Amino acid sequence: MTHQSFTIRVIEAIHSIPRGRVATYxxxxxxxxxxxxxxxxxxxxxxxSHSEGLPWHRVVNREGRIALRVSQGYEDQKRLLENEGVEFDGTGRIDLERFLLGSGSDIGAGSLRAKETD
Incomplete structure (x- = not known):
């Protein structure tokens, strides 16, 4: 791993989340x-998020839920994700087995899973 700052690596990781996928914090x-x-x-x-043009809406909590409150952007995040094809169940949860970065047919899923277990 290079000696980039953690912040730069986070920004790069968030930029790597493709449309229609989510990643957890x-x-x-x-x-x-x-x-x-x-x-x-x-x-x-x-x-x-604003200064780096981050796809902030693609980051959710470990339960597959939007972490923001309604007054803090919940509806905006949900709308942006739905516009990308991400689906929510009746309780507002995203099926992480289906939409999580590294699941299904994502390219490089193996390398992502390896990082998660290191």
Whole structure:
């Protein structure tokens, strides 16, 4: 792994999430080299989403739910994900087996899973 800052690696990981897929905060932290930094990923999303043009809406919590409250952008995030084909069940949960980055037919899924278990 290069000596890039954690923030830069998080930004790159978020940019790598394709349309119609989601990643969890912890998954992004792992991709950036620190599995225990999910809260720091949330902070980076909050401070850098606009300036870095991040697809912030593709990051969800480990339960497959949007972490934002309704008054803080929940509906915007849900609408953006639905526009990309991501589906929610009746409780507002995304099926991570179907839509999580690294599941299904994603290219490079094996390398992503390897990083998650390191």
């Amino acid at each position: 912890g998954q992004i932290a792992g991709m950036a080299g620190n599995l225990r930094a999910a809260r720091q990923v949330a902070r980076i999303l909050h401070t850098c």
